[in-house]
Amino acid sequence: MHQKTLVxxxxxxxxxxxxxxxxxxxxxxxxxxLDEQLNCFITVTGxxxxxxxxxxxxxxxxxxxxxxxxxxxxxxxxxxxxxxxxSCGSKMxxxxxxxxxxxxxxxxxxxxAVMIGKTxxxxxxxxxxxxxxxxxxxxxxxxxxxxxxxxxxxSAAAVAARLVPASTGTDTGGSIRQPAALCGVTGLKxxxxxxxxxxxxxxxxxxxxxxPFTRTAADAxxxxxxxxxxDVRDSTSVDRPVDDYRAGLDHSLEGLKIGLPQEFLxxxxxxxxxDAVTAALAEYxxxxxxxxxxxxxxxxxxxxxxxxxxxAECSSNLSRMDGVRFGYRASDPQDLEDLYTRSRGxxxxxxxxxxxxxxxxxLSAGYYDAYYLKAQQARRLIREDFLKAFETxxxxxxxxxxxxxxxxxxxxxxxxxxxxxDIYTIAVNLAGLPGMSIPAGLSDGLPVGLQVIGDxxxxxxxxxxxxxxxQVTDWHExxxxxxx
Amino acid sequence: MNKPGAWxxxxxLEIHAQLRTRSKIFSGAATQYGAEPNTQAxxxxxxxxxxxxxxxxxxxxxxxKFGLATRSTVAPRSVFAxxxxxxxxxxxxxxxxxxxxxxxxxxxxxxxLDGGATxxxxxxxxxxxxxxxxxxxxxxxxxxxxxxxxxxxxxxEIVSEPDLRSAQEAVAYMxxxxxxxxxxxxxxxxxxxxxxRCDANVSVRRQGSEEFGTRAEIKNINSFRFVxxxxxYEVERQVAVIEGGxxxxxxxxxxxxxxxxxRSMRTKxxxxxxxxxxxxxxxxxxxxxxxxxxxxxxxxxxxxxxxxRFIDAYGLSADDASVLTASREQADYFEATVDASGGQDxxxxxxxxxxxxxxxxxxxxxxxxxPVSAAELGVLLQRIEDGTISGxxxxxxxxxxxxxxxxxxxxxxNKGLKQISDSSAIEGVVKEVIENHPKQLEQYxxxxxxxxxxxxxxxxxxxxxxSCLMHDPASLR
Numbered sequence: 001m002h003q004k005t006l007v008x009x010x011x012x013x014x015x016x017x018x019x020x021x022x023x024x025x026x027x028x029x030x031x032x033x034l035d036e037q038l039n040c041f042i043t044v045t046g047x048x049x050x051x052x053x054x055x056x057x058x059x060x061x062x063x064x065x066x067x068x069x070x071x072x073x074x075x076x077x078x079x080x081x082x083x084x085x086x087s088c089g090s091k092m093x094x095x096x097x098x099x100x101x102x103x104x105x106x107x108x109x110x111x112x113a114v115m116i117g118k119t120x121x122x123x124x125x126x127x128x129x130x131x132x133x134x135x136x137x138x139x140x141x142x143x144x145x146x147x148x149x150x151x152x153x154x155s156a157a158a159v160a161a162r163l164v165p166a167s168t169g170t171d172t173g174g175s176i177r178q179p180a181a182l183c184g185v186t187g188l189k190x191x192x193x194x195x196x197x198x199x200x201x202x203x204x205x206x207x208x209x210x211x212p213f214t215r216t217a218a219d220a221x222x223x224x225x226x227x228x229x230x231d232v233r234d235s236t237s238v239d240r241p242v243d244d245y246r247a248g249l250d251h252s253l254e255g256l257k258i259g260l261p262q263e264f265l266x267x268x269x270x271x272x273x274x275d276a277v278t279a280a281l282a283e284y285x286x287x288x289x290x291x292x293x294x295x296x297x298x299x300x301x302x303x304x305x306x307x308x309x310x311x312a313e314c315s316s317n318l319s320r321m322d323g324v325r326f327g328y329r330a331s332d333p334q335d336l337e338d339l340y341t342r343s344r345g346x347x348x349x350x351x352x353x354x355x356x357x358x359x360x361x362x363l364s365a366g367y368y369d370a371y372y373l374k375a376q377q378a379r380r381l382i383r384e385d386f387l388k389a390f391e392t393x394x395x396x397x398x399x400x401x402x403x404x405x406x407x408x409x410x411x412x413x414x415x416x417x418x419x420x421x422d423i424y425t426i427a428v429n430l431a432g433l434p435g436m437s438i439p440a441g442l443s444d445g446l447p448v449g450l451q452v453i454g455d456x457x458x459x460x461x462x463x464x465x466x467x468x469x470x471q472v473t474d475w476h477e478x479x480x481x482x483x484x
Numbered sequence: 485m486n487k488p489g490a491w492x493x494x495x496x497l498e499i500h501a502q503l504r505t506r507s508k509i510f511s512g513a514a515t516q517y518g519a520e521p522n523t524q525a526x527x528x529x530x531x532x533x534x535x536x537x538x539x540x541x542x543x544x545x546x547x548x549k550f551g552l553a554t555r556s557t558v559a560p561r562s563v564f565a566x567x568x569x570x571x572x573x574x575x576x577x578x579x580x581x582x583x584x585x586x587x588x589x590x591x592x593x594x595x596x597l598d599g600g601a602t603x604x605x606x607x608x609x610x611x612x613x614x615x616x617x618x619x620x621x622x623x624x625x626x627x628x629x630x631x632x633x634x635x636x637x638x639x640x641e642i643v644s645e646p647d648l649r650s651a652q653e654a655v656a657y658m659x660x661x662x663x664x665x666x667x668x669x670x671x672x673x674x675x676x677x678x679x680x681r682c683d684a685n686v687s688v689r690r691q692g693s694e695e696f697g698t699r700a701e702i703k704n705i706n707s708f709r710f711v712x713x714x715x716x717y718e719v720e721r722q723v724a725v726i727e728g729g730x731x732x733x734x735x736x737x738x739x740x741x742x743x744x745x746x747r748s749m750r751t752k753x754x755x756x757x758x759x760x761x762x763x764x765x766x767x768x769x770x771x772x773x774x775x776x777x778x779x780x781x782x783x784x785x786x787x788x789x790x791x792x793r794f795i796d797a798y799g800l801s802a803d804d805a806s807v808l809t810a811s812r813e814q815a816d817y818f819e820a821t822v823d824a825s826g827g828q829d830x831x832x833x834x835x836x837x838x839x840x841x842x843x844x845x846x847x848x849x850x851x852x853x854x855p856v857s858a859a860e861l862g863v864l865l866q867r868i869e870d871g872t873i874s875g876x877x878x879x880x881x882x883x884x885x886x887x888x889x890x891x892x893x894x895x896x897x898n899k900g901l902k903q904i905s906d907s908s909a910i911e912g913v914v915k916e917v918i919e920n921h922p923k924q925l926e927q928y929x930x931x932x933x934x935x936x937x938x939x940x941x942x943x944x945x946x947x948x949x950x951s952c953l954m955h956d957p958a959s960l961r
Contacts, residue, residue, distance in 0.1 A: 080534045199534040206764035319577020320531040363759035
């Protein structure tokens with residue numbers, strides 16, 4: 001049953017081949033058996049899941065079920081879940097039981113999806129390897145000595161290991177697409193403003209966007225359909241109807257113009273990744289698409305720009321973690337200063353502290369213009385590059401990451417090398433565009449991701465482009481050895 | 485002592501007016517004053533992880549009203565920014581405010597100086613922001629309590645140009661703004677509850693100097709009297725420092741209303757670097773002409789226009805018109821009284837400024853809480869005009885009305901205060917008085933005419949109006 005896609009499971013539930021309770025039990029059993037070696041989950045919510053599954057079964061029987069009703073999924077531990085610990089991968093929130101549901105949580109609940117637990121992640125979503133989590137790293141099911149990527153490492157690995165058919169993630173600089181690539185699953189970061197950020201613990205507010213992990217594009221269409229939508233509680237969400245993402249999945253790709261940014265295919269790209277991407281592009285040509293070389297001349301600015309904007313915003317967003325009202329609080333504070341410095345000093349890990357310090361620095365009097373304002377200008381240039389490209393092409397493609405999954409600890413002591421693993425994904429966040437990563441091959445037995453970038457609100461197009469590829473390839477069906 | 489005239493005072497005020505919305509600026513929690521601690525603070529006000537602010541559209545309308553009323557520019561695009569600092573009553577670790585692009589800028593209003601001259605005071609800007617909560621230091625056994633009811637209450641911070649040259653001018657300006665925000669119905673102006681408070685930037689310089697002196701900022705002054713005292717103290721202090729050979733340091737000071745002095749809170753070196761940057765959770769506020777036109781249509785008659793109309797339409801003196809239009813409530817009350825009294829404008833003005841104001845002051849009440857409504861007062865004034873009672877009796881009736889003893893007519897009736905105009909009834913009373921005081925009558929008849937007053941007093945004690953007798957001393961002959 002764990003090899004079935006979400007679409008197949010939904011059909012099975014409707015036809016009464018199995019119940020949601022049976023399906024949920026099977027997932028929980030698999031998590032119990034296999035997660036010890038993977039560490040995908042921070043919290044498993046077995047009892048609540050079974051109660052939700054029972055309710056879903058009733059709904060299925062009454063004929064009021066949607067495509068997600070009764071489907072088990074895992075929620076990144078960044079989404080607030082009423083009455084359930086929401087840690088954001090941090091000691092700071094280890095004791096935080098969210099008193100409310102995120103909008104995405106509410107929407108998935110309403111759709112009848114069954115949450116089986118909260119997944120591991122880099123602390124406050126700051127990391128590209130899941131090694132900054134207070135709860136320890138997640139191991140990549142393709143090779144447990146390697147990282148799953150980050151920050152949504154637990155969510156990606158859980159889908160790759162067939163623990164759940166789908167999961168949620170968030171993507172600030174690549175945190176859905178990069179782990180999707182490294183774990184060999186399908187991951188979608190929607191247009192900024194398409195999915196509500198209410199109740200999704202903020203890392204960098206102008207970049208954060210929630211999205212799904214699944215095995216296939218067709219499954220992602222279902223998940224995104226439930227997660228997307230305007231939310232009055234999020235001023236940056238966009239009041240625009242949600243497309244029917246499943247309706248256009250099978251559209252022909254005849255005449256599709258694919259832009260290939262030369263900046264993404266040059267130095268620093270692993271040859272195994274390059275070969276897989278080249279082969280994938282050849283498949284697209286067979287499907288009727290044409291390849292067009294394009295240029296994103298300001299792409300090199302993306303990483304430095306991001307490492308000004310994101311830390312600036314996070315330094316402010318994380319100020320509320322002060323030990324006063326919730327979360328970790330240092331014992332026996334001597335005075336206010338002591339309460340603040342020790343609560344934050346003891347509650348945050350080193351990567352979070354590093355970014356808070358960078359962010360505080362770039363916003364300081366005398367440095368603001370040189371860093372923050374400059375970064376905003378660079379951000380506009382990066383965006384304009386994409387807008388110009390979309391005047392001539394329909395989608396942009398390239399590798400999601402420069403290399404396949406690296407070894408645990410390999411980059412942990414060198415933050416800049418670590419930051420460069422997001423070199424192809426970050427520009428998309430800065431521009432606010434939608435992007436996907438789909439399995440496109442293996443390099444030395446490790447998955448390679450193909451990144452597909454679309455114009456604003458072109459999620460339906462991305463899903464269509466990904467789905468057609470998955471109709472003619474089977475990379476998305478490859479299962480990590482030992483998890484078949 | 486400093487030499488008078490040698491120093492010029494330069495003052496700019498930052499007034500914080502709490503906007504009277506029902507819910508907070510970025511959340512749906514109520515803003516009512518005086519609730520149990522932390523009962524009016526929702527997840528957004530508590531700054532829980534994951535929550536987001538949503539702008540209350542009403543505050544934009546209110547700020548636009550203020551902008552239009554002060555001939556300011558209402559910005560077509562303004563931006564909320566985060567002001568970052570740590571404090572326990574600031575739940576998010578930043579205050580959402582406006583920094584580089586405020587919603588209102590570049591306006592002015594005129595204040596009246598002693599002697600009738602007016603002076604134009606520039607309004608640099610007015611920006612929207614959220615208030616912080618309150619730290620409670622008492623009754624917590626060495627700890628501090630945090631009440632977040634006030635956190636997220638909308639404020640309009642109104643920043644003046646440094647155009648004010650004395651404490652009196654500062655108070656006149658503050659009163660003018662106070663009246664204006666109440667006219668506009670955007671702030672209740674309650675200074676005791678902190679709905680209207682100000683920071684004063686004060687510096688001194690040698691007469692004739694072009695450069696400003698180093699300023700001190702006096703924080704959180706919540707009464708007109710304290711503003712005056714604080715500025716006067718601060719000016720004297722700064723002059724004494726300079727004349728003593730010292731230098732004024734840039735710092736934030738607090739006014740102690742008990743000791744009538746200001747004292748240092750923190751110096752420039754200790755000041756926070758607030759690291760302002762645009763709040764990425766909120767979109768820029770965009771205002772178009774159609775919105776401004778709609779707001780303009782809701783503007784009430786403003787104090788200056790109303791004052792002129794009172795002079796023109798009711799024939800009031802300029803001073804009386806100023807007093808009556810000082811607050812919207814008082815001006816409304818006056819006009820309602822004129823209506824209810826059948827158009828007696830001057831009598832209404834005298835009563836509103838005289839008896840009513842006096843009684844309210846004595847009772848420590850606001851005109852909006854007056855126990856005597858304008859309609860009731862109007863009826864009383866009619867009773868003077870139609871001769872039912874005299875002006876003097878009317879004051880007595882008014883006191884009874886103020887004490888809640890009923891309407892004018894009921895009190896006049898119950899206490900038998902009606903002037904008697906039936907001459908046979910008067911004669912009866914007069915006769916009775918005369919007959920009961922034969923000795924005094926004898927003396928009067930013997931030429932002691934000043935005893936007329938004695939009879940008048942007797943007469944009053946028998947509940948007849950003195951004037952009856954006074955009008956007809958012949959009856960004593």
